[in-house]
Amino acid sequence: MHEKTLAELSQALRSKAISSVELTEHYLKRIEQFDGTLNSYISVTPELALQQARAADARIAAGDAGPLTGIPLAHKDLFCTRGVRTSCGSKMLDNFIAPYESSVTQRFIDAGAVMLGKTNMDEFAMGSSNESSFYGAVRNPWNTEHVPGGSSGGSAAAVAARLCAAATGTDTGGSIRQPAGFTALTGLKPTYGRVSRWGMIAYASSLDQGGPMARSAEDCALMLQAMAGFDAKDSTSVEQPVPDYSASLNDSLKGLRIGLPREYFGAGLDSATAEAIQAAVQQFQALGAEVREISLPNAELAIPAYYVIAPAEASSNLSRFDGVRFGHRCDNPADLTDLYKRSRAEGFGAEVKRRIMVGAYALSAGYYDAYYLQAQKIRRLIKNDFIAAYEQVDVILCPTAPTPAFRIGEKIDDPVSLYLTDIYTITANLAGVPGIALPAGFANGLPIGMQLLGPYFSEARLLNIAHQYQQHSDWHTRTPDGY
Numbered sequence: 314m315h316e317k318t319l320a321e322l323s324q325a326l327r328s329k330a331i332s333s334v335e336l337t338e339h340y341l342k343r344i345e346q347f348d349g350t351l352n353s354y355i356s357v358t359p360e361l362a363l364q365q366a367r368a369a370d371a372r373i374a375a376g377d378a379g380p381l382t383g384i385p386l387a388h389k390d391l392f393c394t395r396g397v398r399t400s401c402g403s404k405m406l407d408n409f410i411a412p413y414e415s416s417v418t419q420r421f422i423d424a425g426a427v428m429l430g431k432t433n434m435d436e437f438a439m440g441s442s443n444e445s446s447f448y449g450a451v452r453n454p455w456n457t458e459h460v461p462g463g464s465s466g467g468s469a470a471a472v473a474a475r476l477c478a479a480a481t482g483t484d485t486g487g488s489i490r491q492p493a494g495f496t497a498l499t500g501l502k503p504t505y506g507r508v509s510r511w512g513m514i515a516y517a518s519s520l521d522q523g524g525p526m527a528r529s530a531e532d533c534a535l536m537l538q539a540m541a542g543f544d545a546k547d548s549t550s551v552e553q554p555v556p557d558y559s560a561s562l563n564d565s566l567k568g569l570r571i572g573l574p575r576e577y578f579g580a581g582l583d584s585a586t587a588e589a590i591q592a593a594v595q596q597f598q599a600l601g602a603e604v605r606e607i608s609l610p611n612a613e614l615a616i617p618a619y620y621v622i623a624p625a626e627a628s629s630n631l632s633r634f635d636g637v638r639f640g641h642r643c644d645n646p647a648d649l650t651d652l653y654k655r656s657r658a659e660g661f662g663a664e665v666k667r668r669i670m671v672g673a674y675a676l677s678a679g680y681y682d683a684y685y686l687q688a689q690k691i692r693r694l695i696k697n698d699f700i701a702a703y704e705q706v707d708v709i710l711c712p713t714a715p716t717p718a719f720r721i722g723e724k725i726d727d728p729v730s731l732y733l734t735d736i737y738t739i740t741a742n743l744a745g746v747p748g749i750a751l752p753a754g755f756a757n758g759l760p761i762g763m764q765l766l767g768p769y770f771s772e773a774r775l776l777n778i779a780h781q782y783q784q785h786s787d788w789h790t791r792t793p794d795g796y
């Protein structure tokens with residue numbers, strides 16, 4: 314059953330070839346079998362899952378089923394799920410049972426989907442390898458010595474190993490696209506404001522965006538359909554109609570103008586990755602696309618700007634974890650200051666502390682203009698680069714990361730080298746534009762990812778382009794050995 318894509322499972326459920334209870338039990342068994350090694354789930358919720366599966370079967374029997382009814386999914390552990398631990402990968406929230414449901418997970422409940430559990434992630438989504446999780450590193454099913462990417466590494470590993478049909482992720486600086494690239498998945502970061510952030514534990518609020526991680530563009534379209542849309546509870550949610558993302562999947566690519574940003578194909582790009590992207594370019598040309606070189610001249614400023622803006626917002630967002638209202642509280646505090654200090658010192662891991670310090674420094678009086686304000690100006694330049702590029706081309710094609718997945722432990726002692734793995738993904742977050750990652754090949758058994766970036770609200774077009782590529786390639790159909 315797990316060989317089937319979400320779209321195929323959806324058909325099988327509605328034709329009653331399988332029941333949601335059978336399917337859910339099957340995935341729960343697989344989680345038991347494989348997740349001891351992979352560590353892709355922080356919490357598995359079998360009782361809730363089976364209860365939802367029974368309800369889904371009843372809906373199907375009553376003829377009241379949508380495409381996601383009865384489909385077993387997993388959610389990144391930063392979406393609040395009522396009555397279920399929502400840890401954000403941190404000791405700080407190890408004991409936090411969310412009292413309410415995030416808008417995204419509520420939409421999946423309304424669609425009749427099943428939640429198998431909550432997936433592992435870098436602590437507070439800070440990381441690109443899933444090694445900063447309080448619950449331990451996640452292993453990449455393509456090679457368990459390697460990372461699955463991050464911060465949505467648990468979702469990536471779970472979908473790649475077929476331990477759920479699809480999953481949610483969030484992308485602040487590449488956290489959906491980079492792990493999708495490292496695990497041969499299709500992952501979509503929507504336009505900022507397309508998917509509600511309500512009930513998503515905030516990291517960098519002006520960049521965070523939830524999105525789907527699945528086996529194909531077709532599956533992502535079904536997932537995004539449920540996730541996208543205006544939400545009055547999120548002040549940055551955009552009131553814009555949601556198109557039918559599946560309707561345009563088969564549109565032709567004739568005349569599509571693809572831009573290759575010169576800055577993304579320079580030093581630091583691994584040669585096997587460059588070759589795979591070149592081959593994909595040829596495939597797109599064969600499908601009728603025109604390809605030309607473009608420039609995103611301020612791309613090299615993206616990492617330094619991001620690593621000021623994201624920590625600045627994080628230092629502010631994470632000030633709510635004070636040991637008073639929720640989360641970890643130290644034992645026997647001497648006074649209020651001691652309570653704050655020790656609760657935070659004990660609850661947060663090293664990377665989170667590093668970013669709180671960087672962010673607090675960048676925002677402090679006297680340095681604000683030099684760092685935060687400068688970074689915001691760079692952000693505007695990067696946004697302008699994209700706007701100018703989209704006057705010449707319809708979409709931008711580039712790798713998701715400079716190399717395939719690296720080894721667990723390889724970069725952990727060198728934060729800057731880890732930050733550099735986000736070099737191709739971060740610009741889209743700073744500009745707020747959407748991007749889709751999809752598999753473009755393999756090197757030494759490890760997946761190579763490419764991404765397509767489009768103008769604001771071009772998700773339907775990105776899904777269409779990715780789907781057309783997937784009609785003419787089979788990278789996305791491959792399964793890691795043993796799964």
Ligand SMILES: NC(=O)C[C@H](N)C(=O)O
Nearest residue numbers: 438439440485486487488
């Ligand atoms: N959250 C993300 O999108 C990941 C990014 N690597 C970061 O650490 O900020």
